[in-house]
Amino acid sequence: MKYTTLKTNYQQPLKKKSLTVTAFALFSLFFGAGNLVLPPLLGFKSGDLWWLVTFGFCVSGVLIPILGIMAHAKLQGTLFDFAKKVSPLFSVVYCYLIYAIAIALPSPRTASVTHEMAIQPFWDSSSLLTSLIYFMLVFIFAINRSKVLDLLGKLLTPGILIILLIMIATAVFTLDFNFVPSEMVQPFSSGILEGYQTFDAIGAVVVGAVIIISINIKEKSASFEEKKRLIGRAGLWAGIGLFLVYGGLILTGSLFGGFFDSEISRTALLRGISTKTLGQTANILLSILVSLACFTTAVGIVTGTSDFIKGRFGNSIFAYRITSFLGCLLGVLVGQFDVGYIITVAVPSLMFIYPITIVLILLNVVPEKWGSPKVFKHVVWTTILFSIPDFLGSIGFGEPISPYVNWIPLNQHQMGWVLPALIAFIISNISNSKELRSTN
Numbered sequence: 001m002k003y004t005t006l007k008t009n010y011q012q013p014l015k016k017k018s019l020t021v022t023a024f025a026l027f028s029l030f031f032g033a034g035n036l037v038l039p040p041l042l043g044f045k046s047g048d049l050w051w052l053v054t055f056g057f058c059v060s061g062v063l064i065p066i067l068g069i070m071a072h073a074k075l076q077g078t079l080f081d082f083a084k085k086v087s088p089l090f091s092v093v094y095c096y097l098i099y100a101i102a103i104a105l106p107s108p109r110t111a112s113v114t115h116e117m118a119i120q121p122f123w124d125s126s127s128l129l130t131s132l133i134y135f136m137l138v139f140i141f142a143i144n145r146s147k148v149l150d151l152l153g154k155l156l157t158p159g160i161l162i163i164l165l166i167m168i169a170t171a172v173f174t175l176d177f178n179f180v181p182s183e184m185v186q187p188f189s190s191g192i193l194e195g196y197q198t199f200d201a202i203g204a205v206v207v208g209a210v211i212i213i214s215i216n217i218k219e220k221s222a223s224f225e226e227k228k229r230l231i232g233r234a235g236l237w238a239g240i241g242l243f244l245v246y247g248g249l250i251l252t253g254s255l256f257g258g259f260f261d262s263e264i265s266r267t268a269l270l271r272g273i274s275t276k277t278l279g280q281t282a283n284i285l286l287s288i289l290v291s292l293a294c295f296t297t298a299v300g301i302v303t304g305t306s307d308f309i310k311g312r313f314g315n316s317i318f319a320y321r322i323t324s325f326l327g328c329l330l331g332v333l334v335g336q337f338d339v340g341y342i343i344t345v346a347v348p349s350l351m352f353i354y355p356i357t358i359v360l361i362l363l364n365v366v367p368e369k370w371g372s373p374k375v376f377k378h379v380v381w382t383t384i385l386f387s388i389p390d391f392l393g394s395i396g397f398g399e400p401i402s403p404y405v406n407w408i409p410l411n412q413h414q415m416g417w418v419l420p421a422l423i424a425f426i427i428s429n430i431s432n433s434k435e436l437r438s439t440n
Helices: 002-015 017-030 033-075 088-104 106-119 127-143 145-174 187-196 200-218 224-255 266-312 317-334 339-365 373-405 418-439
Strands: none
Touching: 017 033, 017 145, 017 200, 017 224, 017 266, 033 106, 033 187, 033 200, 033 224, 033 266, 033 339, 088 106, 088 200, 088 266, 088 317, 088 339, 106 127, 106 266, 106 317, 106 339, 127 266, 127 317, 145 224, 145 266, 187 339, 200 224, 200 266, 200 339, 224 266, 266 317, 266 339, 339 373, 339 418, 373 418
16 A cells, blocks of 8 residues: 555656656757747748748658657657667767757857847857856756756746747737748748758757756656656657747747848848847847847757767766766857858758668657668668759759759659658568568
């Protein structure tokens, strides 16, 4: 009887308190620099087609990342488990590539955005000083590993959401819904490709592992199924929050279509919108919002990368701390570049790694019978092959190779890998079914 009572008392906070904290932590780990500065400009350019752009953006910026969290809930392992069905060697290479991209681009970008939007408008200080202080704080959070979930979920995320909702609500309820006609040729696919720049699909496989480890530290007595439900529900709530915020920011940007110069930068647009919606307090509130949103993402990336290296070196605390330090040092160095430059540099790596990450997420979500090692191999290698033209196009070889790749469906949308990957998935499963019937 005592055992039953203790179990019941334990499950209650796991379902309610832990769900809230985990959902908030997930949201804050996803919502970083790109998530804040990308949607308003996308809406600004999309005009009356903001709704179509929103759906495209949310496919790659919300749906795929949340499916990534669902896959983590199913696996409850590390990033290595995402790709090991292709082969252990491929999985190791993929993991190092993902963490290298994450710690070299989106993590430093958070410091760059923080400097441009939260520090530079108030103080005449260098970006180096900003980055040094910023990543010193990231390092402090990262080495206090056991407290990350609570710090993010209880303290930082509510502040981010409150400021965001005030800004969006002010624009939606005070402006007339008069949209500038859109000049976008492919609004849906443009939204999808812009969603790549959030790094949220990569974030899902990286920060999902952070959440798994944090839950294992905090909820040691919880069963596999309890943790699966917790992660799945937290991911769903975080996804709803992201969808509402992205949709709100894109709509807000579109409502300001005629207010600013058409060549305005991402950060300048966000500053302009905040000034017009929040008035004299705009700069202070925006600085707090930017700092919190960027900081939580940087903590998630550095912590996730350090967790991975720690696991590769026999759970060495020394390896964890060294990786955290080097990740923060790299953040300081790359964070000296401006936001636009970092976003531009990121495009080629995203055009290659994002399709692979998307198919790995989807393959880990589907039922086990449809995701055999054979299916993983065929789909992933097909995706890699058909992602090469998009990668080459992103580094300036689009025109020379166009006569050879124009026959690929969706190639003009820079998504030529989608249909071949789907065909490989179907054919591999049909082949598996035939082999199973023949053996029986």
